[in-house]
Amino acid sequence: MTLKVAHRIGGLEVGPRGGRWHPDRDPFTRAVLADVASGDAEDARAAVEAAHTAFPGWAALPPAERQLIFIRAADALARRADETLALLAAETGCGPWFGRVQLDFCLALLRQAAGLAHAPTGQLLPSDLPGSKALAVQRPVGVVAAIAPWNAALSLAGRAVVGPLALGNTVVLKPSEEAPITGGTLWAELFEEAGLPPGAVNVVTHAPGDAGLIAEELVTHPLVRRVSFTGSTVTGRRIAELAARHLKRPVLQLSGHNALIVRADADLDLAVDAAAYGAFVHQGEICMCVRRIVVEQPIATEFTARFVEKVRALPVGDPRDPRTVVGPLINEWALSLVTRRVEEAMTLGARLLTGGKAEPPCYPPTVLTDVPETAEIAFEETFGPVALLETVRDTDEAVRRANASRYGLTAGIISADTYGSLELARRLEVGIVHINDQTVNDEPQMPFGGQKDSGWGRFGLQFAGDDFTELQWITMRDERRTFPF
Numbered sequence: 342m343t344l345k346v347a348h349r350i351g352g353l354e355v356g357p358r359g360g361r362w363h364p365d366r367d368p369f370t371r372a373v374l375a376d377v378a379s380g381d382a383e384d385a386r387a388a389v390e391a392a393h394t395a396f397p398g399w400a401a402l403p404p405a406e407r408q409l410i411f412i413r414a415a416d417a418l419a420r421r422a423d424e425t426l427a428l429l430a431a432e433t434g435c436g437p438w439f440g441r442v443q444l445d446f447c448l449a450l451l452r453q454a455a456g457l458a459h460a461p462t463g464q465l466l467p468s469d470l471p472g473s474k475a476l477a478v479q480r481p482v483g484v485v486a487a488i489a490p491w492n493a494a495l496s497l498a499g500r501a502v503v504g505p506l507a508l509g510n511t512v513v514l515k516p517s518e519e520a521p522i523t524g525g526t527l528w529a530e531l532f533e534e535a536g537l538p539p540g541a542v543n544v545v546t547h548a549p550g551d552a553g554l555i556a557e558e559l560v561t562h563p564l565v566r567r568v569s570f571t572g573s574t575v576t577g578r579r580i581a582e583l584a585a586r587h588l589k590r591p592v593l594q595l596s597g598h599n600a601l602i603v604r605a606d607a608d609l610d611l612a613v614d615a616a617a618y619g620a621f622v623h624q625g626e627i628c629m630c631v632r633r634i635v636v637e638q639p640i641a642t643e644f645t646a647r648f649v650e651k652v653r654a655l656p657v658g659d660p661r662d663p664r665t666v667v668g669p670l671i672n673e674w675a676l677s678l679v680t681r682r683v684e685e686a687m688t689l690g691a692r693l694l695t696g697g698k699a700e701p702p703c704y705p706p707t708v709l710t711d712v713p714e715t716a717e718i719a720f721e722e723t724f725g726p727v728a729l730l731e732t733v734r735d736t737d738e739a740v741r742r743a744n745a746s747r748y749g750l751t752a753g754i755i756s757a758d759t760y761g762s763l764e765l766a767r768r769l770e771v772g773i774v775h776i777n778d779q780t781v782n783d784e785p786q787m788p789f790g791g792q793k794d795s796g797w798g799r800f801g802l803q804f805a806g807d808d809f810t811e812l813q814w815i816t817m818r819d820e821r822r823t824f825p826f
Contacts, residue, residue: 343373343375343376344374344375344376345362345375345376346365346375346376346377346378346521346522346526346546347378347526348378348380348384348388348543348544348545348546349526349529349530349533349542349543349544350384350387350388350391350540350543350544350545351387351391351394351395351539351540351543352533352538352539352540353539355378355384355387356378357378357379357380357381357384358381358383358384358387359379359380359381359383359384361378361379361548362376362377362378362379363376363377363379363518363548363549364376364377365377365432365518365521365522367431367432368432368433368434368519368668368669368670368671368672368702369434369659369660369661369668369669369702371702374431374432374522375521375522377518377521377546377548378546379546379547379548379551380545380546380547380551380555381547381551381554381555382554382555382557382558384545384555385513385515385545385555385558385559385562386558386562388513388543388544388545389484389486389513389543389558389559389562389564389565390564391539391540391543392484392511392512392513392540392541392543392564393483393484393511393564394540395511395538395539395540395541396481396483396484396510396511396541398538399506399509399510399511399537399538399541400481400509400510402538404458404459405458405459407458407507407509408455408456408458408459409455409536410532410535410536410537411451411452411454411455411458411503411507411535412451412452412455412535413534413535413536414451414531414532414534414535414537415448415451415452415455416535417531417534417535418444418447418448418451418531419448421531422444425440425444425495425523425527426440426441426444427661428522428523428527429443429494429495429523430660430661430668431661432494432519432520432522432523433491433492433494433519433520433523433671434624434626434660434668434669434670434671434702435494435623435660435668436623436660436663436665436666436668437660437663438622438666439493439622439623439627442496443493443494443495443496444495446496446499446783446784446785447495447496447499449784449785450496450499450500450503450785450802451499451503453785453786453802454503454504454506454507454785454802455507457507457508457802458507462478462479462480463476463477463478463479464476464477466814468816470816470822471820472818472819472820472822473816473817473818473822474816474817474818474819475814475815475816476814476815476816476817477812477813477814477815478812478813478814478815479508479806479810479811479812479813480509480810480811480812480813481508481509481510481809481810481811482510482566482567482809482810482811483510483511483564483565483566484510484511484512484513484562484564484565484566485505485510485511485512485513485565485566485567485568485569485809486512486513486515486556486559486560486562486565486567486568486569487501487502487505487512487513487514487515487569488501488515488556488559488568488569488570488571488572488580489501489514489515489516489517489524489525489571490517490520490524490571490572491516491517491518491519491520491524491671492623492626492627492628492671492724493623493627494516494517494519494520494523494524495523495524495527496783497524497571498514498516498520498523498524498525498528499528500571500785500789500800501514501569501571502514502528502542503802504800504801504802504805504809505567505569505805505809506532506541506542507802507805508805508806508809508810509810510567510809511540511541511542511543512541512542512543513543513544513545513559513565514528514529514542514543514544514545515544515545515546515547515552515555515556515559516544516546517552518546518547518548518549518551518552519671519672521546525544525546526544526546528542528544529542529543529544556580557583560580560583560584560587560589560591561583561587563587565589566589567589567590567591567592567808567809568580568584568589568590568591568592569591569592569809570591570592570593570594571593571594571595571628572595573595573596573722574595574596574722574748574794574795574796577591577593577595577796580593581593590798590808591798592790592796592797592798592799592800592808592809593796593797593798594628594789594790594791594795594796594798594800595628595748595750595791595794595795595796596628596722596748596750596794596795597628597629597630597632597722597748597750597751597780597791597795598632598633598720598721598722598746598747598748598750599619599629599630599631599632599633599748599750599751599752599753599771599780600631600632600633600634600635600742600743600746600752600753601615601616601619601620601631601633601634601635601752601753601754601755601779601780602635602736602739602740602743602752602753602754602755602756602765603616603634603635603636603637603640603644603755604637604736604739604754604755604756604757604758604762605637605638605639605640605735605736606756606757606758607640607644607755607756607757608755608757609640609643609644609647611755611777612644612648612755613644613647613648613651614651615753615755615778615779616631616634616648616728616779617648617651617652617655618779618781619631619753619779619780619781620632620634620706620726620727620728621652621655621666621667621706621726621728622666622781623668624667624668624669624670624703624704624725624726625723625724625725625726625727626670626671626675626724626725627781628722628750629750629751629773629780629781629782629783630780630781631728631753631779631780631781632722632723632727632728632729633728633729633731633742633743634648634728634729634730634731635731635733635739635742635743636730636731636732636733637732637733637734637735637736637739638732638733638734638735641732645694645710645730648708648730649694649695649708652695652696652706652708652728653695653706655667655706657700657703657705657706658703666706667703667704667705667706667726668703669702669703670702670703670704670724670725671724673701673702675724675725676699676701676702676704676725678723678724678725679699679704679723679724679725679726679727680699680704682716682717682718682721682723682727683697683707683709683718683727685716685717685718686709686712686713686716686717686718686719687709689712689713689715689716690711690713691709691710691711691712691713691716692709692710692711693707693708693709694708694709694710694730695707695708696708696726696727697709704725704726704727705726706726706728707726707727707728708727708728708729708730709727709728709729709730710729710730710731710732712729712731720746720747722748736765740765740768740769743769743771744768744769744770746793747793747794748791748793748794748795749770749771749772749791749792749793749794749795750771750772750773750791750792750795750796751771751772751773751774751775751780751782751791752766752769752771752773752774752775752780753774753775753776753778753779753780754766754774754775754776754777755777756776756777759776759777762776762777763776770792770793771791771792771795772788772789772790772791772792772795772799773789773790773791784801785801785802786801786802786803787801787803788800788801788803788804789801
């Protein structure tokens with residue numbers, strides 16, 4: 342019997358009001374994992390109303406009780422670790438290495454969120470008015486709409502839910518149609534097991550092609566006060582425009598076209614390993630992945646030879662195999678897009694150093710060089726295992742090339758000159774820079790986010806309060822005030 346994955350609304354499993362279900366498929370075998378509720382605007386409205394109803398009780402819960410819920414949720418996830426890793430492989434093609442990265446991130450996220458329960462929620466402000474005391478108090482906003490992607494389903498859905506929830510808000514989560522379980526209902530199950538009040542976290546799933554219907558309902562609903570979105574810049578711009586019309590503040594983590602700068606003094610062993618991991622982990626289906634490797638001239642020839650040799654040896658295939666590095670792309674459309682963009686670049690004059698021929702449902706790790714600026718892959722984020730290699734004269738040119746993008750998410754610098762690279766980091770137009778490391782890094786307490794077309798706002802538990810609370814100014818007087826009339 343096929344597993345049925347229903348919405349989670351008000352603490353209950355709820356079937357789709359329209360009566361439609363759709364298959365959730367394994368990207369490697371194409372086998373059906375589950376029949377999933379195909380939600381519509383009515384389902385989304387019901388979830389928002391449930392979250393709104395749950396908000397006063399959740400926001401007023403004593404901090405010690407809220408803290409225990411996050412601790413118990415972390416324990417529940419730890420107990421289900423093997424099951425979760427298997428689900429990530431089956432639903433999103435995620436191999437064991439990146440699966441473990443996501444799992445560890447989420448365990449840390451939940452445990453750190455438990456500490457927010459007792460964090461200060463305001464400050465005493467000095468006032469020039471005699472006898473007056475002033476406070477700035479952070480208050481939860483209410484219902485948060487969390488729209489999460491499929492590519493790092495567990496961690497990105499967790500990030501969208503846990504921060505707002507820990508600050509006293511309630512959440513409606515819309516996962517991607519490609520990851521309704523690991524990016525959606527699994528989180529509802531964990532919190533239900535932990536004792537979260539019904540309705541504090543709700544999940545509405547949908548069929549392919551219906552994401553816009555659900556998102557529009559969530560963004561425009563008057564009871565939704567904040568929107569958290571992780572996904573493409575194209576979709577993020579639509580979300581931002583819609584939210585602006587309704588005077589709602591979105592937090593947007595969008596696309597990246599990230600550069601790894603390899604300076605002339607770099608440790609080549611480190612540079613090659615970092616570039617290979619950053620470009621090909623999770624078959625390049627991460628917004629933080631290295632897309633462009635910018636190498637200074639003195640070491641370019643040796644770096645290229647060693648890098649291409651390493652890339653050729655990366656195992657491709659079933660994500661359940663612990664040896665696999667490059668698994669399947671998420672669906673046929675993604676595979677065809679990568680294929681088309683690589684072929685276009687080669688037609689325009691790019692040189693293929695390795696890979697370049699699809700092996701459905703996988704695409705082999707591919708390295709291109711001499712890629713013309715007019716090729717789509719040179720300026721658009723391409724979710725796949727493709728790295729572009731570029732040689733520059735010196736560090737100044739490397740910075741110019743790294744900044745020659747409308748995106749500004751993350752960058753890496755490999756260099757023996759750590760402190761000089763710190764100054765170099767200030768010149769890079771990105772939200773995140775990693776020195777002597779590649780670009781795929783995240784921790785729950787860090788200010789994660791980009792510049793330019795990579796979005797605005799910052800995720801991270803220490804910074805979530807800036808976006809998911811309202812700041813209220815309160816004054817009080819302990820002596821009678823006189824007025825001029």
